[in-house]
Amino acid sequence: MSIDTNQQVQPAITQDKPATKKRVFSGIQPTNNIHLGNYLGAIRNWVETQDQYDNVFCIVDLHAITLPIDPKDLHNNTRKLAALYLACGLDAAHCKVFVQSHVHQHAELSWILNCFTPMGWLNRMTQFKTKAGDDMETVSAGLYCYPVLMAGDILLYQTDLVPVGDDQRQHVELTRDLAQRFNSLYNKPVFTIPKADIRAAGARVMSLEDPTKKMSKSDPNPNAYITLLDDPKTIKKKIGRATTDSERLVTFDPARPGITNLLTIYQALTGQSNQEIEADFAGKGYGDFKAALTERLVETLSPIQQRYHELINDMPTLEAILKQGADEVRPMAEHTVQEVKKAIGLG
Numbered sequence: 021m022s023i024d025t026n027q028q029v030q031p032a033i034t035q036d037k038p039a040t041k042k043r044v045f046s047g048i049q050p051t052n053n054i055h056l057g058n059y060l061g062a063i064r065n066w067v068e069t070q071d072q073y074d075n076v077f078c079i080v081d082l083h084a085i086t087l088p089i090d091p092k093d094l095h096n097n098t099r100k101l102a103a104l105y106l107a108c109g110l111d112a113a114h115c116k117v118f119v120q121s122h123v124h125q126h127a128e129l130s131w132i133l134n135c136f137t138p139m140g141w142l143n144r145m146t147q148f149k150t151k152a153g154d155d156m157e158t159v160s161a162g163l164y165c166y167p168v169l170m171a172g173d174i175l176l177y178q179t180d181l182v183p184v185g186d187d188q189r190q191h192v193e194l195t196r197d198l199a200q201r202f203n204s205l206y207n208k209p210v211f212t213i214p215k216a217d218i219r220a221a222g223a224r225v226m227s228l229e230d231p232t233k234k235m236s237k238s239d240p241n242p243n244a245y246i247t248l249l250d251d252p253k254t255i256k257k258k259i260g261r262a263t264t265d266s267e268r269l270v271t272f273d274p275a276r277p278g279i280t281n282l283l284t285i286y287q288a289l290t291g292q293s294n295q296e297i298e299a300d301f302a303g304k305g306y307g308d309f310k311a312a313l314t315e316r317l318v319e320t321l322s323p324i325q326q327r328y329h330e331l332i333n334d335m336p337t338l339e340a341i342l343k344q345g346a347d348e349v350r351p352m353a354e355h356t357v358q359e360v361k362k363a364i365g366l367g
């Protein structure tokens with residue numbers, strides 16, 4: 021069968037989706053304690069718009085095994101992340117919150133999509149190159165195929181919008197290409213074509229140690245990130261030692277990525293413009309600015325931490341929320357898998 025990329029396909033099959041609301045899907049890997057970048061680039065945006073959309077939020081544990089991880093850590097991180105989703109403000113009454121491996125259709129669609137993904141497309145993925153580093157020969161094939169699993173996650177739910185940080189832009193593009201390719205190949209609107217939803221503020225929070233790298237949970241140096249569970253003393257210490265430069269000007273300046281990163285975090289927390297922030301700190305030094313940033317961070321994270329501790333200490337309720345979420349999304353996922361199989365001729 022040849023692919024006609026110019027072919028127009030019908031709108032996708034939108035089963036189980038309320039006619040008036042767009043569907044949002046996103047997820048985070050339970051690889052470690054989540055950090056400020058995950059919050060500002062992803063969760064905070066999910067929370068802000070949850071009333072407008074039909075929401076599906078996943079804890080993507082199948083992604084977390086693409087790199088080695090201790091079984092106990094994986095199990096515990098999964099529950100901790102669920103508690104943090106809710107502590108940050110996701111309302112289980114309005115959002116389907118679940119664990120990826122509880123819905124086996126993720127793995128099933130991922131395999132099928134792997135067979136439709138040209139190697140050349142995956143070879144262009146920059147995250148794989150960054151994560152594999154010099155271990156190209158020894159990292160798992162799962163790490164290489166990660167973007168296809170992510171495409172399956174999104175496409176299973178006929179997703180319209182994918183709120184993510186800037187680092188996931190390329191993977192959402194690949195998801196769109198893959199959906200378009202599949203729909204064209206079978207001349208059938210099997211998948212909705214999703215769009216990335218990347219907000220300006222907080223889309224790319226950089227490492228506190230090396231501001232040319234993004235902040236990452238998997239960074240071996242914990243001083244590179246602020247986790248959502250860091251206490252005030254730890255936040256003060258990490259911001260205090262965050263990389264800046266020898267100048268004293270508290271101004272946004274791409275040539276000084278350390279202070280600019282800290283200012284960008286401050287901006288994401290306060291909603292102030294560049295000019296307002298620069299005016300507030302005119303004539304002041306990095307010490308004053310870092311103290312103000314620390315205060316804002318503690319103010320933002322304290323209530324989240326308080327709710328988190330209540331949730332994590334009530335495991336039966338948390339498990340019940342996750343079970344309910346999986347039970348709610350499974351029929352949607354199964355419907356898509358059946359449409360995919362029908363199109364291909366499987367079964």
Ligand code: ATP
Pocket residue numbers: 047048049050051056057058059060061062183184185186187188222223224225226234235236237238239
């Ligand atoms: P890992 O190092 O394990 O890949 P991560 O910090 O990159 O962890 P992910 O679970 O891969 O976190 O990503 C979860 C969400 O957080 C995604 O939407 C991603 O775009 C967003 N995100 C991750 N890092 C940042 C960051 N530094 N700034 C803004 N958003 C981010």
Ligand code: MG
Pocket residue numbers: none
């Ligand atoms: Mg990541």
